[in-house]
Amino acid sequence: MSISLRVAFLAFAALLAGCATPPPAPLAPPVRLPVATAHSNAFYPAADDVLFRALGLVGTPYRWGGNTPDSGFDCSGLIGFVYRDAAGINLPRSTREMIAIRAPEVDQKALQSGDLLFFATEGGSRVSHAGIYVGEGRFVHAPATGGTVKLDYLAKPYWQKAYLGAKRVLQPDNLANNP
Numbered sequence: 001m002s003i004s005l006r007v008a009f010l011a012f013a014a015l016l017a018g019c020a021t022p023p024p025a026p027l028a029p030p031v032r033l034p035v036a037t038a039h040s041n042a043f044y045p046a047a048d049d050v051l052f053r054a055l056g057l058v059g060t061p062y063r064w065g066g067n068t069p070d071s072g073f074d075c076s077g078l079i080g081f082v083y084r085d086a087a088g089i090n091l092p093r094s095t096r097e098m099i100a101i102r103a104p105e106v107d108q109k110a111l112q113s114g115d116l117l118f119f120a121t122e123g124g125s126r127v128s129h130a131g132i133y134v135g136e137g138r139f140v141h142a143p144a145t146g147g148t149v150k151l152d153y154l155a156k157p158y159w160q161k162a163y164l165g166a167k168r169v170l171q172p173d174n175l176a177n178n179p
């Protein structure tokens with residue numbers, strides 16, 4: 001998929017979501033110290049599939065323990081479903097297991113579509129929530145009982161305060177085959 005089509009889709013999604021949400025606050029500095037990553041500006045084709053699948057689930061009801069569109073989603077169930085369905089990647093079921101996977105950590109300033117975001121919403125430094133970064137400072141997540149899967153701004157003070165870090169699960173399919 002071309003980058004211009006991807007940008008047009010993101011702009012359209014932001015326009016639709018913008019009708020119901022306040023404008024984004026400026027990005028706050030990262031909570032964590034910068035982490036260097038190899039391939040921080042690389043483009044991964046599977047990221048488009050993850051991006052579109054995650055955005056397509058916005059509005060799906062929240063359900064604790066849910067992991068399908070029919071049953072609803074909790075945050076880790078949403079992430080597991082999207083990665084399995086869109087990229088063929090099986091991730092652990094809980095946020096605590098997800099944050100521990102062997103994948104590159106990503107500085108907040110270097111986030112790319114498809115990166116996993118981790119939050120400590122109960123205070124402290126223990127992960128309790130996660131989402132999928134979709135670009136333009138936004139992420140998709142299943143936030144709470146009684147709610148739905150939603151598109152949110154990472155720059156909101158609530159999310160900045162709870163932010164723990166990010167991991168890049170999507171890697172190049174095979175660098176040796178690239179021209």
